[in-house]
Amino acid sequence: MSRMIxxxxxxxxxxxLSGFTKLVFFLLWCTVSALTFDTRILLAMIAIGVLLYIISxxxxxxxxxxxxxxxxxxxxxxxxxxxxxxxxxxNIYGSRTEICHLFAGYTLTKEQLFxxxxxxxxxxxxxxxxxxxxxTTDPSELAASMNSIGVPYMIAYSxxxxxRYIPDVQDEFHKIKNAQEARxxxxxxxxxLISRIKNTSAxxxxxxxxxxxxxxxxxxxxxxxxxxxxxxxxxxxKRILQTGDYLVLAFIICFFVFAMVITFYDGNRxxxxxx
Amino acid sequence: xxxxxxxxxxxxxxIGTALFVVLTNVQIPLxxxxxxxxxxxxxxxxxxxxVFGPVVGGVIGLFGHALGDAIFYGSVxxxxxxxxxxxGIVIGLFAKKFAVKEGGFNTTANIISFxxxxxxxxxxxxxxVAPVLDILVYSEPANKVFAQxxxxxxxxxxxxxxxxxxxxxxxxxxxxxxxxxxxxD
Numbered sequence: 001m002s003r004m005i006x007x008x009x010x011x012x013x014x015x016x017l018s019g020f021t022k023l024v025f026f027l028l029w030c031t032v033s034a035l036t037f038d039t040r041i042l043l044a045m046i047a048i049g050v051l052l053y054i055i056s057x058x059x060x061x062x063x064x065x066x067x068x069x070x071x072x073x074x075x076x077x078x079x080x081x082x083x084x085x086x087x088x089x090x091n092i093y094g095s096r097t098e099i100c101h102l103f104a105g106y107t108l109t110k111e112q113l114f115x116x117x118x119x120x121x122x123x124x125x126x127x128x129x130x131x132x133x134x135x136t137t138d139p140s141e142l143a144a145s146m147n148s149i150g151v152p153y154m155i156a157y158s159x160x161x162x163x164r165y166i167p168d169v170q171d172e173f174h175k176i177k178n179a180q181e182a183r184x185x186x187x188x189x190x191x192x193l194i195s196r197i198k199n200t201s202a203x204x205x206x207x208x209x210x211x212x213x214x215x216x217x218x219x220x221x222x223x224x225x226x227x228x229x230x231x232x233x234x235x236x237x238k239r240i241l242q243t244g245d246y247l248v249l250a251f252i253i254c255f256f257v258f259a260m261v262i263t264f265y266d267g268n269r270x271x272x273x274x275x
Numbered sequence: 276x277x278x279x280x281x282x283x284x285x286x287x288x289x290i291g292t293a294l295f296v297v298l299t300n301v302q303i304p305l306x307x308x309x310x311x312x313x314x315x316x317x318x319x320x321x322x323x324x325x326v327f328g329p330v331v332g333g334v335i336g337l338f339g340h341a342l343g344d345a346i347f348y349g350s351v352x353x354x355x356x357x358x359x360x361x362x363g364i365v366i367g368l369f370a371k372k373f374a375v376k377e378g379g380f381n382t383t384a385n386i387i388s389f390x391x392x393x394x395x396x397x398x399x400x401x402x403x404v405a406p407v408l409d410i411l412v413y414s415e416p417a418n419k420v421f422a423q424x425x426x427x428x429x430x431x432x433x434x435x436x437x438x439x440x441x442x443x444x445x446x447x448x449x450x451x452x453x454x455x456x457x458x459x460d
Binding site: 030070084168169201211227 | 280281282283285286287288289290291292293294296297298301303313314318319322332334337338341345346347348349350351377390412413414415416417419422437438441444445446447449458
């Protein structure tokens with residue numbers, strides 16, 4: 001299971017930003033991406049995303065396998081959309097420009113192609129921000145930044161625990177899996193559905209129970225150290241905002257407002273080139 | 276259980292989320308429809324929700340799904356993250372009634388009500404919330420997202436109903452007992 005995106009320590013302008021800035025940027029960015037369907041905004045977001053990706057010094061190798069997996073998923077999704085609703089684009093843009101007839105009730109239209117192109121780039125706008133956020137943000141800073149945007153520290157801390165224990169739980173998972181395979185339990189895709197459910201639970205059971213034990217151990221340790229006695233908590237890895245942080249925050253807020261105005265000023269979130 | 280929100284819940288949220296993320300990749304494809312999977316991680320979330328309550332269930336659903344998506348797929352499908360939290364919260368609301376840790380889960384009434392609750396919460400999440408969000412956010416065609424939602428609903432109901440129920444019942448059986456001693460006749 002090597003295809004996993006993880007933090008890498010480097011010294012780029014993006015790594016030097018505080019986690020708080022990156023988290024706010026990430027959340028506003030996702031909100032814009034969810035709300036808008038304006039092709040111009042989406043393309044601008046992709047351009048900015050690619051630029052940030054280059055600045056962050058992320059290597060293609062780090063993300064390529066994940067990227068290919070997403071591409072695969074998206075192509076399937078687009079094909080599905082076409083088969084379920086070949087004229088969704090026509091409904092949205094209110095016109096119909098046929099290109100060619102395919103078969104039965106399916107005719108390829110320009111509106112449909114444009115609509116599916118928009119769906120594709122809409123997914124794409126989120127991807128670089130996630131890659132960059134995960135690759136450049138120190139996990140131990142994440143909890144501090146979540147707490148400073150108002151997430152209760154108990155919950156922020158639990159996310160920190162989650163990031164800390166993902167590799168451990170993963171190790172455990174592989175150990176149990178190997179042990180069960182050694183005992184002759186088939187884990188590949190050969191078996192029938194029922195036998196696969198059975199074999200998967202042969203891993204889930206020991207994994208879950210060892211996890212419950214781990215919860216006891218960790219919570220006892222935290223209790224001994226007086227966790228949760230006070231209303232507030234200070235963070236060792238919290239960074240003070242620098243000039244760069246304020247610039248980025250100002251940029252993303254302006255961008256957010258600007259994108260919303262462009263998207264909604266004609267009362268519709270779609271950009272329509274067919275008028 | 277009278278304590279409000281303890282250290283154990285914080286740790287359960289954290290390690291539960293980690294477990295949920297690790298199991299993101301463990302999927303059993305359903306033969307009947309493409310792109311639908313039985314996800315054992317859903318059973319894990321239902322388990323944690325039923326044992327530790329609504330906050331733990333909701334957080335594991337929300338952050339577990341978002342983190343798992345982000346780490347393994349590099350993208351987050353927000354419209355499918357929130358329904359997951361809905362399932363966790365709804366099941367969690369009945370945690371006190373189930374009394375899993377006290378060994379009280381293994382009654383017919385509890386097992387039936389757990390399954391009724393999980394079916395209802397899954398229906399709300401996958402047949403209402405997820406498709407509606409998909410339409411609002413991605414403007415995807417209604418018939419496609421409702422079809423996907425229906426399969427997700429089926430898959431999750433099956434995996435929580437089978438694996439989730441067994442996990443809870445076994446755990447409740449182990450943790451409730453103080454010892455294996457039996458009274459002699």
